[in-house]
Each structure stands twice: as C-alpha cells, then as structure tokens.
Amino acid sequence: MKIGEAIKISKRMGLPETEALILLSYLSGNSKEYLLSHLEEECNEKFFLFVKKRLSGYPLHYIIKKKHFFKGEFYVEEGVFIPRFETEGLVELAIDIIKRRKIGTIAEIGVGSGAVSVSILCETNVRALGTDVSEKAIKVTRLNASNFGVESRIDLRKGRFLEPFRSEYKNIELIISNPPYVRQGAILPEDVTFEPPEALFGGEDGLYFYKEFFKLYDTSGKIVLMEIGDDQGEYFRKQNITVLKDYSGKDRYILVE
Ligand code: SAM
Ligand code: GLN
Incomplete structure (x- = not known):
C-alpha cells in the first residue's frame, strides 16, 4: 500500500x-x-x-521508544514513566538554583527514564546521585546518561527514597523529585494506564511520597525541589512551603530552602 x-x-x-x-x-x-x-x-x-x-490505547512513545524532553530525545520503553512537558519546568528551576547557588551535588529520587537528572547534567557541572525502586528505570537512565555523554557524573542505585546514599547524604545540596502523586483510584486517560503504577500512585490522597520523605529526612541546610499535582498546592501552602506554578499557571512545584 x-x-x-x-x-x-x-x-x-x-x-x-x-x-x-x-x-x-x-x-x-x-x-x-x-x-x-x-x-x-x-x-x-x-x-x-x-x-x-x-x-x-498503548502509548505512542512506547511504540517509537523515544520521547522528546527539554533539549533532547530520551529512550523510553514499557515499564518506565514517559517524561511529561510540565517536568521541563522542574528542570529549569533546578538549573537556575544550581547556577545561582553554585551547587556541586544533587540527588534525584525516582529517576524514571533519567529525563530530569540527565537534562540537568547536560546544562551544569554538577554530580548527580539517583535512585529508583525500579530496576528498569535504573537501566534506562544509565542508557540515556550514556547517550547524552554524562554517565561519568551520575551514580545510580536501586532503592527507596535516598536509602542507597545514606552515607553520602551530608554532601547532597539539592534534592529533586517528580514523585508519584496521583490519588489511588483516580480515573486516568487510557494511555496512562499502561505506565508503571509505582510511578503514578501516591496513596489515598496522592501525598504519601512527600509525607514519608519529610518524615524520613532532615532537610535543614538543603534545598528540596519537587513536582506536585495541580490540586495539591493548598496542602503545602498550609505548611508554609513555597508553591510555584507551571507554564499554564497551575500549582506544580514545591521549593524548600
Ligand atoms: N523523574 C522521571 C520523570 O520526571 O520523568 C520519573 C518520574 S515518575 C512520576 C516517578 C518515579 O519514581 C518512577 O520511576 C518510580 O519507579 C519512582 N519511585 C516511586 N516511589 C519511589 C520511592 N519511594 N523511592 C524511589 N523511587 C520511587
Ligand atoms: N502528571 C502525571 C500524569 O499525567 C502524573 C505524574 C506523577 O505522578 N508524577 O498522570
């Protein structure tokens, strides 16, 4: 034909x-x-x-095995979260903070495809530590880091939160994450249902990850920058945490410094 x-x-x-x-x-x-x-x-x-x-309903990007994010094409495959446009704003905020504050070491929780850390590494001279609970995410991030030529500046380990980097915790200056924040039971567009649930769902209120993170880690002296759901800003504002908006004017990021 x-x-x-x-x-x-x-x-x-x-x-x-x-x-x-x-x-x-x-x-x-x-x-x-x-x-x-x-x-x-x-x-x-x-x-x-x-x-x-x-x-x-199968995601287009799983078929063509790539997704454009920030300034490049990232390899993606089934089992790994497909990076989203909103998250480019998280990367821009991070690059700005890193340059302004002359940060040397960052850590990302939940690297997924590596889109966030690899983009930051391409634009700055930082060293990055990255974790993910998914072995496949670690593998795909390693591949993308190598495709973009930044593999020598990223240390990737499988595990929850920053547990694999306990001994290096004191050296981390900026903690970044786009964690799972969708409410359990939320109705998702069909293609999203093909993505890994551990990348999406954040418990009954979608806030499990943040609550657990701030309970587990003393973040004094560090900067924390995370993506949030557009309906979660109020929860953070009530705790005097700075909430920042994305390109479309929606609450999307929290900043603790
Ligand atoms: N950073 C990538 C991005 O923005 O495209 C992936 C974000 S995806 C929404 C969340 C990622 O966090 C998934 O890869 C998931 O496996 C991982 N994850 C979920 N809970 C985690 C935890 N407690 N510790 C480490 N990784 C986690
Ligand atoms: N924005 C994602 C979605 O399209 C959710 C991302 C996340 O939980 N970090 O559903």
Missing part, C-alpha cells in the same frame, strides 16, 4: 495524521517532510499493526 493511502485509512480508523506520520517515520527512518512529499512510495507493512496497537 502507498504511504498516502495508508495515512488516509488510518485516519478513518481514528488515528490523527500527526501520529500516523510519527509511526511511518519511525518505521522507515525517513522524516515527516520526506514522507509527505513521497506519498506514492510503498509504506512499511508493519504500519497497520502499530496503528491497531496505538488505537488500543
């Missing part, structure tokens, strides 16, 4: 043209511009398999 025909049929099946082009581009290695100017060429036979998978 020709590319033009395949796009038309997949559109009729319910797939937006932009996604059809992304899938075709992934399958052939050709750019979207190339595809659009070669609609008469034969399309890859796997295309409709991917269209069906996508229409079943």
Whole structure:
C-alpha cells in the first residue's frame, strides 16, 4: 500500500495524521517532510499493526521508544514513566538554583527514564546521585546518561527514597523529585494506564511520597525541589512551603530552602 493511502485509512480508523506520520517515520527512518512529499512510495507493512496497537490505547512513545524532553530525545520503553512537558519546568528551576547557588551535588529520587537528572547534567557541572525502586528505570537512565555523554557524573542505585546514599547524604545540596502523586483510584486517560503504577500512585490522597520523605529526612541546610499535582498546592501552602506554578499557571512545584 502507498504511504498516502495508508495515512488516509488510518485516519478513518481514528488515528490523527500527526501520529500516523510519527509511526511511518519511525518505521522507515525517513522524516515527516520526506514522507509527505513521497506519498506514492510503498509504506512499511508493519504500519497497520502499530496503528491497531496505538488505537488500543498503548502509548505512542512506547511504540517509537523515544520521547522528546527539554533539549533532547530520551529512550523510553514499557515499564518506565514517559517524561511529561510540565517536568521541563522542574528542570529549569533546578538549573537556575544550581547556577545561582553554585551547587556541586544533587540527588534525584525516582529517576524514571533519567529525563530530569540527565537534562540537568547536560546544562551544569554538577554530580548527580539517583535512585529508583525500579530496576528498569535504573537501566534506562544509565542508557540515556550514556547517550547524552554524562554517565561519568551520575551514580545510580536501586532503592527507596535516598536509602542507597545514606552515607553520602551530608554532601547532597539539592534534592529533586517528580514523585508519584496521583490519588489511588483516580480515573486516568487510557494511555496512562499502561505506565508503571509505582510511578503514578501516591496513596489515598496522592501525598504519601512527600509525607514519608519529610518524615524520613532532615532537610535543614538543603534545598528540596519537587513536582506536585495541580490540586495539591493548598496542602503545602498550609505548611508554609513555597508553591510555584507551571507554564499554564497551575500549582506544580514545591521549593524548600
Ligand atoms: N523523574 C522521571 C520523570 O520526571 O520523568 C520519573 C518520574 S515518575 C512520576 C516517578 C518515579 O519514581 C518512577 O520511576 C518510580 O519507579 C519512582 N519511585 C516511586 N516511589 C519511589 C520511592 N519511594 N523511592 C524511589 N523511587 C520511587
Ligand atoms: N502528571 C502525571 C500524569 O499525567 C502524573 C505524574 C506523577 O505522578 N508524577 O498522570
């Protein structure tokens, strides 16, 4: 089947043209511009398999195995959280603090794909410590750190919170995290249900991670920067914690310094 025909049929099946082009581009290695100017060429036979998978709700980025985040393309695969646009704001805040305060060591809890730490490492000279409860997240972060050429400045260990770095805790100047903060039982868009639950759910009120973290760690003398859900700002404001907004004007980050 020709590319033009395949796009038309997949559109009729319910797939937006932009996604059809992304899938075709992934399958052939050709750019979207190339595809659009070669609609008469034969399309890859796997295309409709991917269209069906996508229409079943399976995330586009798990099919094409990458997600653009901040300034680069991150490798992602099933079992690892797909980095979100809002989190780029967390990275920008961190880079600004690191440069202003001349910070040398940061720690990230829950690295996932490594999007946050790797982006920060690309823009600053810090050393990063990173944890995740998921072995796959550690593996994928290691791969992304290596793809971006920053693997020598990141130390990754599997474990909860900062437990694997207990002995180095005193050297950490900035603690950063985009933790799971979705309320247990919340209705999620279908594609999100394919992502790992341990990356998303933060207990009954979505606040389990933050409550546990501040109970476990003495953060005096350190800066803590975390992402929160857009309906969780009030909880933190009540405790005199600074709440910052994202690009769309929603409560999204907390800063303790
Ligand atoms: N930092 C990545 C990002 O922003 O794209 C991933 C964020 S994802 C929302 C949360 C990550 O934290 C998941 O990879 C999950 O496995 C991990 N995680 C959840 N609870 C954790 C805990 N108590 N300690 C360490 N990692 C945790
Ligand atoms: N914003 C995410 C979502 O799309 C949740 C991220 C998180 O829990 N850290 O559901």
